[in-house]
Amino acid sequence: MSLSRRQALLGSAAGTAALATGLYRPAIAASEPIRIGYLPALTGPSSSTGIGINRGTELAVKEINDAGGINGRQIELIVRDTQSDPTKAVNAATELTRRHKVHVIWGPLNSGEALAATPLIARDGIPQMHPCWVDTLTDVKKYPLAFRNAPTNQQIGGAANHYVVNILKAKKVAVISDTTGYGTASLNAYVPMLKTLAAEVVYEGSVESNNPDLKPELLRMQSAGAQAIMPWSVNAGFLSRIINARAEMNWDIPIVGQTTLGSGQTKALLKKPEYWEKVYPNNFRNCSYNAGGALPPRTVEFVERIRKANIEMSDTLLWWIALGYDGPRLMAEAIKAAGSAPEEIAGYWNKVKGWPGVYGSITWTPDLHDGFQNEEIVMCQANSLRDGAFTLAPGYTG
């Protein structure tokens, strides 16, 4: 149950008035709602992820509240749309920490916003969980209360590199990105990693994402003898142009990279469906079909729950919903077990070990707040999309 901001405002005003009377304070504090500040990007250029995650988050909060809340206290989800704009994210984060005095923050959901909002949230001493991949977004010294329930870019790239070099046995690799923050950062990080795997990076380049013609880039890769293309971008237009250009050149090499390679947006932009062959995006073991077409048991149960709640699946991805679903549940668990004070929440999270999320298993330690496990990051077949999930790429054992 997400409240509109207006309702949330009224709610907190009422809470303040009650506190001011003093007498009933203990009773009220005990039944006072748990305020989760939530910073999704529901509009703007990178909102499709946010919309998917939002479905899972709303479902989790509804389930917890319907089941009686956290120790009898309801969750109040205070939502501020960040519009994929770091400036708005800073305003929104401040509003949540300082005006609404939330207990914990979920988000921001994309890295550009998280880079700006995380230092502010840390300064205000509010525990934060986010699913953003940029490595510097967790740092136990700078942001002791910030936790990540998703892989880092390092892990994502590592998994893709591992697949290309060790499973596909490609030794000459072309790495291309768009010019966004995400794209260039990934390119910078992954090229050296590939080199440590003894692969040769025969092409690396950042190209503006709405450049209509990527053929020259691919021709250069080809003449450099590339055996696999690794594109890093979240822009479906950019990725589809790479896939289309590869097919039109009749060039039969694998494309391995970012999850968006497998999105419906990318598919819609392909000239022919069969161009999607030999395209392997990142994915997550828990949200992938094995060779036999089955999901892991805990995911099967989750999908069932999504179906019952009538949540739209066709235009989004299972792992987005799963990720959105895991966040509030891990918050609720900490508050239920340890309490709602910042140090109580963070203290509990610091000791989480093998927490069985739908999206992935989470293990945090006081020294490392990146909870996702390397072996749960896999590659999948782009053209196998069914009900928001993919089949593992060839070479993995389910």
Added chain:
Amino acid sequence: MNDGATGPLASAGRTRFGRLEAHLPSVLLAAVGAALPLIGDSYLGVIATRAAIYWVLVSGLNLVVGFAGQIAIGWVALLTLGAYATSVLSAGTVLPEVSPFLALLAAGLLGAIFGVIIGLPALRLRTFYFAMTTLGFATIVTQVALAWKSVTGGGVGVPGPVFAWPFASPWGFYYFCLGLAVIATWMTTNIAASRFGRSLVAIRDAEVAAEAVGIHKPSLLVTVFLFSGAVAAIAGGLFASLQSYITPDAFTFDLSVLFFIAILIGGRGSILGPLLGTIILTALPEFAAPLVAWSTFLYAVLLLVIVLAVPGGIADLLDYKNRRPLQRHREIRPQPALLAHIMPHSEQANLLRLEHLTLSFGGVRAIDGVELEIKAGEVHGLIGPNGSGKTTTLNVICGYYPPQHGLVRLNDKVLGPAAPHTRARHRIARTFQTPRLVGAASVLENVMIGGTTAGRASFVEALLSLPRQHRDEQQARAAAMAALAAVGLDQLALVRADRLQHSELRFVEIARALMSRPLFLLLDEPAAGLTVDEIKRLGALIVTISRQGTGVLLVEHHADMIFDICDRVTVLNLGKVLASGTPAEIRGHREVINAYLGA
């Protein structure tokens, strides 16, 4: 300059109360700003800090867009530049680490340089072209930030600077930004009330007249771009600190649109209006959450409505003084006797000589070998049928067109061709066939524009409101009031010029021309549209002007007036001098009668 609250219009009241009243809204805003922490809502504090930072940028951009009328829509480029410069310098990743305050100063310097680079095309290009180039710059800066990874961190970005005690806490930083915003307001208000502010508005609304009074557009614009670029980059440094971390995607084009539209909503030529506009546009999306996604759309709608319905913006709505009705059936009664106050009698024997001037437009000879002598203390009439080259002659004298042959000589000096802004220094002044005035400025301000070359204070002195600037203003105001009294318009000094009748505008132009105490005054059909009585009074005024020692060249169609007041008359026909002599000689000249005067 239609801002009743902060422009010189109100300070022309010359009372202490008048000055106080003029600054009251800004002072009130600053007081509210200073008291804001008492509310204790530090979220509000962040929004207010943001508004203060944006205003630091907008205050400078306001001089470019609101005053000079240059359509700079990509100013976010300078915010980006300042943000990166401050962050990178204070982090010490590229150069040795410096204090964030020094880094902010360095960013200001860099911003000043880039302000000029971005502004440079405005000196040569048409409006739309300039708008396009600023747009291009905005895109390029972001792309460079992305590509230049070793310095800017590419897409990953860099942490913003943290300013040391006492500005480290959120409220401390707020006061830092508020303080800079107050300084920016004060400085731009000073500029608005100086000859520089008036000159900028003149460039915007009456460029040709601005050149005639000696305003050199390129150097003035470069000065303004320096200032505007510096404050924009400083705002960028503050922005980076508020954001705590900057990536190229923080610098959206929407932000540029916000800055630009804040000015236009506020009203061109005002300080208070754009200030309110900035506050409203910064705060509005925060308090209208359901509309957040539509905010840029709504800004655009607002811009369209403003342009079509309220071109004056908020400032116009606040300008209650100019809604008081004016007296009807006004008569202009010049008082030539007062002329002595502004132009002392001179016995110098100055001479303006045109030697064999020739100029053709696309094969048509507009003037063809014109020879003419105008002497100090004389009224020289220039008549001829339409298209005979009268106005073209004036334009060549004033340096708007370079003649293909011949030259214009003042005493022994040859006046440079194609340099209209130099004529005011030679004390050659003119009026125009269609009055070219700044409609949005008061009559007094319009006349003061004529005294631009008399100003001694530099831009920096004006910015800081130093003593020399005060002296300049007092002298200019006194001279302008005297000139207005002489032409009989002193009662209307504080009225917006666009509320005047056409005939009154002609006299405003004469008053403006008198501000330079001209050696030569060129009048282009000053009597057009005047009543018979007004023409008589105008004639008396012109004669008195010439008797003070000024040479007057009078282009007119009213033959009666010409023959009444001129000492000499030259007749042009088809670009050639048909006849020249005393009025009596001309009246009897057969060819003139045939060609022009009729039987």
Added chain:
Amino acid sequence: MLLSIVSYGLALGAVYALIGITYNVMFAASRVFSFTAGTVGMLGGVIGALLINRLGLPVALGFLLTLGAGAGLGIITEMVTVRPVLKSLDQHLYVLSTLAFALMLQQLTAIEWSTEPQPFPRLLPLGPGIFDQQFWLPMLACGVTIAGLEWLYRHTLVGRAFLAIAEDNYAARALGLPEQGLRIASYALAGMIGTLAGFSSGEMMLAYFGNGPLLNFYGFVPVALGGMGSNRGAVAGGLALGLFQQTANFLVGGIFASVAIFVVFIIVLLVRPEGFAGAAPARRV
């Protein structure tokens, strides 16, 4: 390799040229440069994809309706953003009003359509050969447009009236030409040319709201280079720009290509503000 640069370069260049012509046709009728030129181009792709892909209309019908929508947008531009500010042309209010309208269209598309690039249908049932339709369709559209305009201007009465207005609209009005009617017609025509640019390049550039600002800028460069009002200049400038961009893209990479274009644009304008084919304005006082 060379073929790729040339075909893509010319195709892009043709799109830029068409947007340049859109600017010019509006300018000729009203002395106004409108920020809507690139936006209408973007909408050509979006409306085409909406009608054919989403609503399932046949290609021919979708094409005609897209052009109709372009004409409608042109007329609205004229009525809402140009006519009211024509009397104060020297205040340049048109820059603001057309910017506002372009931003409105842009934002509306972002919110109601999508901020992601969307597919555009393949127009002709031909497979991608060496010379793909996504390249030659924009070139064909550009060729047809320029030939059509030449014919219109030289061989029809209406066209001559257009030229008369462009030359001197006071004189044209004095001659009794219906100046306002011709202006509306010009804007409708410009809207159609703009949407044609977006429609014919839909497969190449996709139905994407971000194409608006891109086309606004790159479509204006040929106008600035070729001289305002000169359609032939715009075509030459557009094709040169497209080729230059693709060559630079290939040789030095995307970011530097756009920086290079921008620098060339600024330098040309500073050195020759009237463009290569234009004449300096003679009178101003």
